[in-house]
Amino acid sequence: xxxxxxxxxxxxxxxxxxxxxxxxxxxxxxxxxxxxxxxxxxxxxxxxxxxxxxxxxxxxxxxxxxxxxxxxxxxxxxxxxxxxxxxxxxxxxxxxxxxxxxxxxxxxxxxxxxxxxxxxxxxxxxxxxxxxxxxxxxxxxxxxxxxxxxxxxxxxxxxxxxxxxxxxxxxxxxxxxxxxxxxxxxxxxxxxxxxxxxxxxxxxxxxxxxxxxxxxxxxxxxxxxxxxxxxxxxxxxxxxxxxxxxxxxxxxxxxxxxxxxxxxxxxxxxxxxxxxxxxxxxxxxxxxx
DNA sequence: AGTCATTCCTGCGTGC
DNA sequence: TGCACGCAGGAATGAC
Numbered sequence: 001x002x003x004x005x006x007x008x009x010x011x012x013x014x015x016x017x018x019x020x021x022x023x024x025x026x027x028x029x030x031x032x033x034x035x036x037x038x039x040x041x042x043x044x045x046x047x048x049x050x051x052x053x054x055x056x057x058x059x060x061x062x063x064x065x066x067x068x069x070x071x072x073x074x075x076x077x078x079x080x081x082x083x084x085x086x087x088x089x090x091x092x093x094x095x096x097x098x099x100x101x102x103x104x105x106x107x108x109x110x111x112x113x114x115x116x117x118x119x120x121x122x123x124x125x126x127x128x129x130x131x132x133x134x135x136x137x138x139x140x141x142x143x144x145x146x147x148x149x150x151x152x153x154x155x156x157x158x159x160x161x162x163x164x165x166x167x168x169x170x171x172x173x174x175x176x177x178x179x180x181x182x183x184x185x186x187x188x189x190x191x192x193x194x195x196x197x198x199x200x201x202x203x204x205x206x207x208x209x210x211x212x213x214x215x216x217x218x219x220x221x222x223x224x225x226x227x228x229x230x231x232x233x234x235x236x237x238x239x240x241x242x243x244x245x246x247x248x249x250x251x252x253x254x255x256x257x258x259x260x261x262x263x264x265x266x267x268x269x270x271x272x273x274x275x276x277x278x279x280x281x282x283x284x285x286x287x288x289x
Numbered sequence: 290a291g292t293c294a295t296t297c298c299t300g301c302g303t304g305c
Numbered sequence: 306t307g308c309a310c311g312c313a314g315g316a317a318t319g320a321c
Contacts, residue, residue, distance in 0.1 A: 003315095032298085061315075080314055081299080096299090117298045119315065162292070171316075179314065269294080270314055 002078050003061060004142055004176030005219035009239065010084050011063045014056035017086040018065065018111055023048045024104035033098035033113060036075075036135075037123035047124045048074065048101065057131065060142045060175025064133055072126055075133045079119025085112045142176035143212050154205040157197040164200070165193035165272065168212070177212060180248045181219070183273045185212040187247035192279045193272045199282070218244065247273045 002010070026048050028034055028041030037044040054066035057073075064073040076084060085094075089102070089110045099113040099122055113122055125133040141148045156173045157164075167173055168182040177185070186193055188211040200208075223239030242249075246256050251264035255275035265272050 035297095077315080079298090079316090115298095116300070117313090119298065160291085166292090169315085268314095269312095271312090 002082075003178035003181050003216075004144065005181075005216050005241070006239065007058055007061050007063055007078060007176075008144075008220055009223055010078070011056045011058045013086065014063070014065065014084060014111075017109065019053055019055050020068075021107070022052045022104040023050065023101060025049055025102045027100040027102075028098075029100065030098040030118065032118045033115060033121045034123060036077075036121050044122070044124055047072070059132070059136065059145070060139050060171055061178070062133075062136050062139060062175075066127065066131060072124060073131070073133050075123050075125050075135065076113070077120050079115065079117065079121070081117040082113065082115040082120030085114055086110075087112050138172050140172055140175045143174060143209055144176070144216060148174075150206065150209060153209070154200065154202055157200045157205060160197045162197050163194045164191060164197055164208075165267070167197045174212075176216070179270055179272075180245070181212065181215055183247040184215045184245060186279065187273075187275060188215060190278045192281045193267065193274060195282045247275070249273065 026045035028045055031041055034041045034044045048067075051070065052068040053074075054068040057064050057066065062075060062077055064075045066073040076082075078084070081096075086109050089108055094112065094114045096114050096116045097112055098115050098118070101111040101113075103110065113120075115121075123135075125135050127133050128137065140153075153174055157167055160167060160173075162170075165182050165186065168177045168185070169179070183193070185208060189208045191208065219239070219241040222241050222244070247262065250262045250273055252261050254260065255262055255278060258275065258277050260275055260277040262273055263276050265274070
């Protein structure tokens with residue numbers, strides 16, 4: 001949150017408004033926003049200046065802008081509250097403006113990284129021959145990627161002694177899924193979040209992945225999920241999928257399938273929302289002697 | 290090796 | 306009115 005659909009909305013905006021332009025200068029206004037660029041803000045700015053931006057790419061919740069003329073890319077993660085905005089250069093600075101990227105053309109707009117909670121950031125990294133920034137080589141392909149390896153995901157579930165929601169949030173197993181879409185997909189699949197992954201059959205895995213893809217595609221179709229002004233596209237506009245959520249944030253409201261009041265449980269320093277009737281907890285595992 | 294708790298951050302809502 | 310606190314949570318990190 002922003003999760004895959006929200007990040008993809010941003011990627012499309014960058015592709016339309018930023019790709020092809022040449023950077024004339026970068027202002028780093030907060031060091032924490034470039035903390036993943038270990039050489040520091042000045043190095044980040046110098047590394048971008050004069051370069052042409054290629055086609056915006058995404059894997060899971062990461063997105064990047066390749067430099068058209070070198071094997072490097074500006075990697076972006078929005079974290080909890082990060083925004084990439086294309087704004088008129090004369091628009092007043094946002095309160096939480098962290099990084100400004102100016103361009104060497106007459107379009108009159110600049111790229112702004114705005115981030116209230118500063119969990120996100122930008123950094124510059126070398127890219128592998130396939131274009132992937134080296135530092136995210138461990139991030140699995142996401143379920144909307146045609147090359148997503150469903151069999152590898154299933155085998156990962158079978159091998160693990162973990163539970164299904166942890167697995168869905170494990171970005172090295174499957175990327176792009178966060179707390180919201182995990183709860184939504186599990187509700188659609190009628191699966192409790194603590195079901196052991198080792199119990200999954202191949203059809204069960206396929207069915208769950210289908211729900212993950214369905215809910216993400218549905219969100220994408222309406223511009224993503226926004227609870228407030230924090231989650232916006234490059235033009236600062238919110239999506240509408242929050243109106244379509246069936247599980248997340250619906251504590252005490254009736255399950256849209258069976259009418260049973262939905263529940264919220266503290267889980268891994270966050271919350272899990274589920275229907276106690278449609279999503280029965282797994283049988284306790286018998287202790288081994 | 291694999292799993293899991295901890296940590297970073299700010300604004301908002303709530304209770305006293 | 307104001308203060309303290311809990312909560313929102315992605316992913317790197319270190320502990321076990």
